[in-house]
Amino acid sequence: MSIKEPVIESLDNGIEVAFFNLGSQDLIHVELVFNNGLTQSENVIIPTAVSELFGTASSSFKSGEIAEKLDFYGAFLETSINKDIASISIYSLTEHIDDVLVILFDSLFNLEYPQNDIDIFLSNSLQKLKSELEKVEYVCLKTFNQYLFKDHLYGNIISFSDFENISSKQLQLYFKNYYNPQDVSVVVSGKFDNSSLYNSLNNNLGLWNGKSVKKIIPSIDKSDTFKLFVPKTNALQSAIRIGKIISVKYGSIDYFKLKLLNTILGGYFGSRLMSNLREEKGLTYGINSSFINYDAASFVVISATVKGESTSVAIKEIYSEIDRLSNQLVDNEELILVKNYISGSLMRTVDGPFLIAEQYKLLSHKGEKLAYLEKFNAVIQEITSEELLQCAVKYFSVDSFSEVVVGPESNN
Amino acid sequence: MIQSKKFKLSNGLRVVYHRDESSPVAAFNMLYDVGARDENPNKTGFAHLFEHLMFGGSSNIPDFDGPLQMAGGQSNAFTSNDITNYYMTLPSVNLESAFWLESDRLNLLDFNQNSLDVQRKVVIEEFKQRYLNQPYGDVWLLLRPLCYKIHPYKWATIGEKIQHIEDAKIEDVRAFFFKHYTPRNSILSIAADLEFEKIEELADKWFGSIEDRSEYTRILSPEPIQLEKRVLRVERNVPNDALYIAFHMDNRMGEDYHVADLISDILSRGKSGRFYKKLIKDNPKFIELSAFIMGSLDNGLFVIAGKPVKGTSLDAAYDLIRAELDLFSSEIIG
Numbered sequence: 001m002s003i004k005e006p007v008i009e010s011l012d013n014g015i016e017v018a019f020f021n022l023g024s025q026d027l028i029h030v031e032l033v034f035n036n037g038l039t040q041s042e043n044v045i046i047p048t049a050v051s052e053l054f055g056t057a058s059s060s061f062k063s064g065e066i067a068e069k070l071d072f073y074g075a076f077l078e079t080s081i082n083k084d085i086a087s088i089s090i091y092s093l094t095e096h097i098d099d100v101l102v103i104l105f106d107s108l109f110n111l112e113y114p115q116n117d118i119d120i121f122l123s124n125s126l127q128k129l130k131s132e133l134e135k136v137e138y139v140c141l142k143t144f145n146q147y148l149f150k151d152h153l154y155g156n157i158i159s160f161s162d163f164e165n166i167s168s169k170q171l172q173l174y175f176k177n178y179y180n181p182q183d184v185s186v187v188v189s190g191k192f193d194n195s196s197l198y199n200s201l202n203n204n205l206g207l208w209n210g211k212s213v214k215k216i217i218p219s220i221d222k223s224d225t226f227k228l229f230v231p232k233t234n235a236l237q238s239a240i241r242i243g244k245i246i247s248v249k250y251g252s253i254d255y256f257k258l259k260l261l262n263t264i265l266g267g268y269f270g271s272r273l274m275s276n277l278r279e280e281k282g283l284t285y286g287i288n289s290s291f292i293n294y295d296a297a298s299f300v301v302i303s304a305t306v307k308g309e310s311t312s313v314a315i316k317e318i319y320s321e322i323d324r325l326s327n328q329l330v331d332n333e334e335l336i337l338v339k340n341y342i343s344g345s346l347m348r349t350v351d352g353p354f355l356i357a358e359q360y361k362l363l364s365h366k367g368e369k370l371a372y373l374e375k376f377n378a379v380i381q382e383i384t385s386e387e388l389l390q391c392a393v394k395y396f397s398v399d400s401f402s403e404v405v406v407g408p409e410s411n412n
Numbered sequence: 413m414i415q416s417k418k419f420k421l422s423n424g425l426r427v428v429y430h431r432d433e434s435s436p437v438a439a440f441n442m443l444y445d446v447g448a449r450d451e452n453p454n455k456t457g458f459a460h461l462f463e464h465l466m467f468g469g470s471s472n473i474p475d476f477d478g479p480l481q482m483a484g485g486q487s488n489a490f491t492s493n494d495i496t497n498y499y500m501t502l503p504s505v506n507l508e509s510a511f512w513l514e515s516d517r518l519n520l521l522d523f524n525q526n527s528l529d530v531q532r533k534v535v536i537e538e539f540k541q542r543y544l545n546q547p548y549g550d551v552w553l554l555l556r557p558l559c560y561k562i563h564p565y566k567w568a569t570i571g572e573k574i575q576h577i578e579d580a581k582i583e584d585v586r587a588f589f590f591k592h593y594t595p596r597n598s599i600l601s602i603a604a605d606l607e608f609e610k611i612e613e614l615a616d617k618w619f620g621s622i623e624d625r626s627e628y629t630r631i632l633s634p635e636p637i638q639l640e641k642r643v644l645r646v647e648r649n650v651p652n653d654a655l656y657i658a659f660h661m662d663n664r665m666g667e668d669y670h671v672a673d674l675i676s677d678i679l680s681r682g683k684s685g686r687f688y689k690k691l692i693k694d695n696p697k698f699i700e701l702s703a704f705i706m707g708s709l710d711n712g713l714f715v716i717a718g719k720p721v722k723g724t725s726l727d728a729a730y731d732l733i734r735a736e737l738d739l740f741s742s743e744i745i746g
Binding site: 024063067068070071076116117120123133134136270279284341344345348 | 434435436437477478481482483484485486487488501502503529530531532533534535537538540541544545546547548650651652681682683684689692693696699700719721722
């Protein structure tokens with residue numbers, strides 16, 4: 001598997017643009033990636049609203065007119081924000097890209113947040129939050145993160161009062177501060193004419209001035225262990241999260257071993273947790289384990305929704321699978337299978353120009369290039385069962401895991 | 413447009429092939445013309461339960477996913493009221509493994525009591541997780557039987573009730589397999605970077621010898637025309653009132669199908685849709701309001717789903733939607 005790196009050009013003000021001109025269809029995706037996530041604000045509703053309401057209005061277009069114009073061209077605007085990155089994306093037919101970019105640039109440079117739209121967004125989001133709070137999975141996720149990242153911005157929980165008194169001015173200010181040319185890079189993918197697109201970007205984004213005021217978020221490399229039960233009357237099922245913070249450097253050898261170990265434990269359909277809790281015992285519709293690497297923390301988390309009456313059996317089985325990793329060598333057949341599965345998965349992540357651009361975005365945020373995927377695969381293929389066992393002993397001792405269960409009371 | 417070539421084996425299996433030279437990954441999709449509409453009314457949810465059993469091993473291969481994962485692949489499936497669809501993606505160089513696995517389970521599934529016992533439990537947990545253990549989860553279990561009195565669309569794919577899944581027997585599994593899982597009742601579609609002749613050769617090698625089992629003729633009673641408005645009010649402990657309005661509409665091949673699809677887009681596609689502009693933004697009476705079609709092969713449903721804001725009653729919400737629909741039918745679209 002060998003993937004070509006993009007053509008990278010700098011705009012006059014230094015903004016880097018990566019071009020993946022690889023498409024077979026006349027489509028184009030332009031993504032502006034900002035290295036500022038939800039953690040730049042104490043109240044996550046502010047960055048969420050800034051992202052969600054981007055493209056509502058500008059000084060040239062009243063609320064709703066931008067959406068109408070984009071729909072007219074068959075284009076669509078997609079914004080997102082997570083803990084570490086915010087993104088503004090536009091998808092367009094290649095023939096309309098010039099007209100569509102004019103709308104995008106206008107939104108960027110002349111953006112407005114009408115108070116009426118903010119108020120509707122806030123009250124609807126609050127109602128949706130109330131609905132989410134009825135779901136055991138949501139409560140479990142929020143509670144788990146709150147305790148895992150105690151006293152850290154990653155653990156911030158949303159309270160109803162966060163939805164109050166958010167003004168247009170606050171959102172404008174947040175946008176000005178955190179969506180700026182010093183924190184952005186651009187990724188373009190699809191089928192297009194490189195030089196005309198470069199000119200269009202340079203004549204607009206290339207003139208953009210602004211200074212980064214990004215706050216560096218302190219990293220968090222451990223947490224106290226906790227075991228919590230949150231009762232949910234009348235629930236039929238329990239949501240379970242079991243996990244821990246792991247102090248490991250992105251791209252280090254331990255990092256790769258943990259990726260492999262996590263896949264064995266719960267990272268694919270045939271994983272140990274799926275085989276045991278679903279395919280042998282029928283306790284759940286699905287269970288998985290993830291090894292997640294935010295900028296300021298890495299952690300492993302197992303999550304499942306299980307039959308209420310079988311909650312304690314399920315928890316016991318999860319711990320026994322964690323424990324088995326440090327007590328028993330992974331046999332050769334399973335090891336080869338998981339390595340092959342990972343190789344195939346890596347291929348799937350770069351299947352087509354838009355997916356390649358997506359991988360590039362994620363990797364360049366971590367300071368890596370696409371070549372990293374080949375390195376990843378090569379390193380994984382060399383890892384031995386003995387090394388995995390040592391890795392499990394080092395990081396996966398059962399006592400070091402924390403747990404949250406949300407479900408019916410009688411079973412705990 | 414996507415270019416494709418088609419051919420048919422002598423046992424009736426239809427094959428569609430698209431060559432994609434840009435990707436090292438192949439997609440292998442097997443569609444069976446069987447869904448929840450083909451179920452016995454007393455054994456609903458069976459087509460979907462059966463889908464789970466298709467991963468429980470076949471006559472020569474005890475474990476379906478293991479060899480596929482060994483070949484760097486992954487698979488999944490879904491069941492709808494109309495079809496059951498199985499798909500795999502794997503490195504193109506290993507495509508023959510997909511032929512081997514898929515043909516073996518079509519040839520003869522391993523009717524395995526243990527697999528049935530476990531998957532019954534798994535599906536019951538799926539039932540709870542998706543339909544019972546979350547607010548509004550049971551909407552479709554209620555709306556379908558309100559709209560359909562005769563046609564089997566009256567039950568959801570997951571089944572009418574958990575009891576039906578609990579009662580599934582291994583004899584049912586066997587009978588269902590021989591009735592519906594036949595070459596002539598399926599369509600294989602593949603996208604990969606291989607010569608067309610190679611695909612023909614592989615299809616013949618792996619599927620060619622599977623016998624053309626009995627033909628299933630679908631006879632479903634059509635849903636009678638609905639003559640009166642039907643209303644069901646349900647009390648649940650939910651954070652917000654919700655309203656669902658369904659209209660009968662044309663089938664997937666009918667001439668009004670795309671008209672209905674377009675109407676749903678005009679009403680509710682994104683922020684330029686009428687519902688969003690008028691009833692969420694300008695006159696904010698709803699938190700969410702959407703219109704969509706079910707896309708079913710037999711006569712389907714055009715559905716409007718909304719959650720009114722606090723202070724707007726369900727009756728008032730209904731009237732607001734009705735007014736918008738009346739406007740739609742009385743004015744030419746600009």
